[in-house]
Amino acid sequence: MTAGFSRPAAGHVPVLRLGDVLLVTLQGDLYDSMAEQLLQDLGEAIAGNRATGVVINVSGVEIVDSFLGRILAEIAAKARLLAAETVMAGMRPAVAITMVELGLTLPGLRTALTTEDALRLLGETDPVLRPGGTRPGSP
Amino acid sequence: MPEQEAVGQQGSPAREVGDFLHRRREQIAQRWADETLFRAVFTVSRDEAVEAGRAVVDALAQVAVSGRAADPEAGGFLVVREQLARMGAARTRTGLTPSQVSNDVDALRPPVLDLLLADLPDAPADLLRESSNLLTVLMGTLRVLVLETALDEGQALIDRQRLQLLEVATPVIKLWDGIVAVPLIGMLDSARSQVVMETLLEAVVEQQARYAILDITGVPTVDSLVAQHLMKTVAAARLMGAECVVSGIRPAIAQTIVHLGLDLGTVVTRATLADALAHALRKLGSDIVTPSAGGMGER
The missing domain is CATH 1.10.490 (Globin-like)
Known part of the structure; x- marks a missing residue:
């Protein structure tokens, strides 16, 4: 990495905090250095904010390679060690097919259709966050 | 000349x-x-x-x-x-x-x-x-x-x-809010499996379906290739945030799968399409209640 080419502001993926949940939105081309930076930032953010959940929205990602797949798996593993659960939301069909063809089924990662679903999913597992207290299937 | x-x-x-x-x-x-x-x-x-x-x-x-x-x-x-x-x-x-x-x-x-x-x-x-x-x-x-x-x-x-x-044989049916199904009929080859996978995943996004049912009642035989395609479809749907249920595995096919030593352990399976639908509905939080047993018969 040459100093002349590095742009510190663009090198970070923003991590938003919503209560006890951290929200990361990946968009467009994610360079390897950015992905690695995100892995580090997220670790610090989870520890610093005492987050119990992480939602990664990948609906803006059109191309995924084996490296990004591994980073996602690593994020999930790291978050779990820090007592937070990771949910990936909004993966596109073409990306999902590519991931499967690459053999990256991300077994340790929970998934949801949308960010909203992901937040609900985290709420269901964490009783404190459960909205309204109505659990599906309860009388 | x-x-x-x-x-x-x-x-x-x-x-x-x-x-x-x-x-x-x-x-x-x-x-x-x-x-x-x-x-x-x-x-x-x-x-x-x-x-x-x-x-x-x-x-x-x-x-x-x-x-x-x-x-x-x-x-x-x-x-x-x-x-x-x-x-x-x-x-x-x-x-x-x-x-x-x-x-x-x-x-x-x-x-x-x-x-x-x-x-x-x-x-x-x-x-x-x-x-x-x-x-x-x-x-x-x-x-x-x-x-x-x-x-x-x-x-x-x-x-x-x-x-x-290819076009006709793979309709994706919306069974309920958030539940889609693909009834597979006839032999599956790789080209068809690919189409099935694509149309199903597209439908999952379109209908915002949290459950996708693959019904293989009409599939005469399952070999390792077909099973592998099923597994891939299930994995891809899971990556997108939908759960896949495979239904309609006939006894003969079940035996073949066991004989081939294929591990469908991570796949949710149900005997019939109805069972799969019931499973998905229950998971979505809508219980199926028969009027007499549930006490909802009175009006």
């Missing part, structure tokens, strides 16, 4: 046959119009059949003079290729086998040969034999051409139907 000489020479078989075809063009076309091949294709008017016959005779004459009687790619045939294709295709579509079409074309030969023999009564025996030989070769090439196009037509039909099958 020895070749030019040979084909252009007065009294050579090529020239003789070419001249004969030009001279007797009208008669041959008239006779052909009465043969099965032309009669069956040009049902509307006989004039049309005669017109087509003339075009074919012209083409034959041109090829005969050019000295490439055995070559289906010869220049003269290009002109009538479309016409022949139409005839071959029309015969094939009526359900005739290639050999029957071949016989139809072969029936065009005797009238021409008769005319040729009648036309050259004083010709030397050598020339007569060579001329009729050439004519036979010419007609044989015509036969090959028609057959070729007839077979092409059959192949085109198969391709068209395969495409239709």
Whole structure:
């Protein structure tokens, strides 16, 4: 990495905090250095904010390679060690097919259709966050 | 230019046959119009059949003079290729086998040969034999051409139907809010499995479905490849945030899967589509209640 080419502001993926949940939105081309930076930032953010959940929205990602797949798996593993659960939301069909063809089924990662679903999913597992207290299937 | 000489020479078989075809063009076309091949294709008017016959005779004459009687790619045939294709295709579509079409074309030969023999009564025996030989070769090439196009037509039909099958055979059905199903029918090959996977995943996004049911009741056999495709579809759906349920695995298929040593451990399976739907509904939080048992019968 040459100093002349590095742009510190663009090198970070923003991590938003919503209560006890951290929200990361990946968009467009994610360079390897950015992905690695995100892995580090997220670790610090989870520890610093005492987050119990992480939602990664990948609906803006059109191309995924084996490296990004591994980073996602690593994020999930790291978050779990820090007592937070990771949910990936909004993966596109073409990306999902590519991931499967690459053999990256991300077994340790929970998934949801949308960010909203992901937040609900985290709420269901964490009783404190459960909205309204109505659990599906309860009388 | 020895070749030019040979084909252009007065009294050579090529020239003789070419001249004969030009001279007797009208008669041959008239006779052909009465043969099965032309009669069956040009049902509307006989004039049309005669017109087509003339075009074919012209083409034959041109090829005969050019000295490439055995070559289906010869220049003269290009002109009538479309016409022949139409005839071959029309015969094939009526359900005739290639050999029957071949016989139809072969029936065009005797009238021409008769005319040729009648036309050259004083010709030397050598020339007569060579001329009729050439004519036979010419007609044989015509036969090959028609057959070729007839077979092409059959192949085109198969391709068209395969495409239709791909489109028709994989409907994604919305069973409930958030539940989609794909009833799979017939053999699954990799091309079809790919289409199934794509359409299902598209539908998951479109319908915001949290449950996708793959019903394989109509699949006669499952081999390791098909099972692998099923697993891939399930994994891809999971990555997108939907849960896949496989239903309708028949006992024989279950046994095959066990025999093959395939591990479907991570896949949720249910016996029937109804069971799968019930499972998905329950997971979505809507219980299925029968009026008598649930006490909801009173109104």
